[in-house]
Amino acid sequence: MDRIASEWLEESSRGPHWLGFLADASDLLAGTLDPDMVPAIIAQVVVPRLASWCAVYTSDNSGPLRLVYLWHADEARIDGLREQLTEMDVDAADTRVTSAIHLPESQVLAVPLMARGRTLGLMCLGRPDRFPDEVIQFAEDIGRRAALAMDNARLYAQQAAANRALQRSLLPPNEPEVPGLDYGVIYEPAGEANEVGGDFYDLFKAGDDSWRFAIGDVCGTGPEAAAVTGLARHTLRLLAREGYGVAAVLGRLNQAILEEGERARFLTLLHGDITPVKTGLEVRLVSAGHPEALRLKPSGKVEAVTTPQSLLGVFHEVMFEADTVRLDHGDVLLAVTDGVTERRSGGRLLDDDGGLSKLLAECAGLSARAVAERIRRGAAEFASEPSADDLAIVVLRAR
DSSP: OHHHHHHHHHHHTTSHHHHHHHHHHHHHHHTOOOTTTHHHHHHHHHTTTTOSEEEEEEOSTTOOOEEEEEEESSGGGHHHHHHHHHHSOGGGSOTTSOEEEEETTEEEEEEEEEETTEEEEEEEEEESSOOOHHHHHHHHHHHHHHHHHHHHHHHHHHHHHHHHHHHHHTSOSOOOOOTTEEEEEEEEOOSOTTOOOSEEEEEEEOSSSOEEEEEEEESSOSHHHHHHHHHHHHHHHHHHHTTOOHHHHHHHHHHHHHTTGGGOOOEEEEEEEEEEETTEEEEEEEEESOOOOEEEOTTSOEEEOOOEEOOBSSOSSOOOOOEEEEEETTOEEEEEOHHHHTOEETTEETTGGGHHHHHHHTTTTOOHHHHHHHHHHHHHHHOSSOOSSOEEEEEEEEO
């Protein structure tokens, strides 16, 4: 292996082969945003071209270095090498400069992994003979590229984790038990892991004998959309508990969004009040620019039950009026975001020609959860490509 590496170095002499090697290495390192994958890519880039083996150490928050990946050209020697490395005083190495570390039967080159002024770890290369100057230069070049890839992957992972936590905070902390109600909810964010979706839903107790639900879609994604989502959820809950009806709540929420000024995002929202009655459930609801709610009867009949009204965050002096819908025992109320109705396949949308109503009509007799899952599956199967939009589904069924 070392003869091959030596011949390769002699042929390259920092010429086209070297440039191609660095270009390939850079592409491989830039091709992943998984922090756990970067050390493996580093090791397999340099072995066997630059060394017989490679060990990658990383450090979290300036803590001690720990071995995270080890690769040897002869896989049978990995376990023995690992035992040798546990006895090597890696922490004693100066992680700011390339240096040599002693190990029996190997010359070891320790290359720091530094990016944006921070030490992220150490790349140790080993071979039986002395490291030529060209190898040291190559290793330092790879180390700089590897450290930058590692830092980018860590930053991406941290941002993704933060946004997942933010997304969770925008969903209901719990789902209450409502007398006479069987319900099912599904929420699926789309897009990159570092984007917070704009769809949301809620179901909460509003008074002694009433409960509220909401399903909404904020324009766009990211922190600005998350801010409007948070504003909407907290406003709905607060005003409901102060006794405001659903129409009055939406009027005040509309004003609150407009007062956000340039930070505001418009919002479509379906908000309803649920009251158990002898025959099932009575629901008073308002559809503010949202896809219409549908009622499914046990017979399979489907009808729209909401009056389209203005979306939120666009117009001042908007007045909302609530529709009253009765759900007899076995009736189902379906509410979705446009991630369902506007699911696209070529030039067609799922809800063209009443597509959603037809899909719902097939759900007669199913539980609320089964209805929600059937609608989700129907949206997923409508097109072959993954959805580019968030999706939320709320199903209320009178027991």
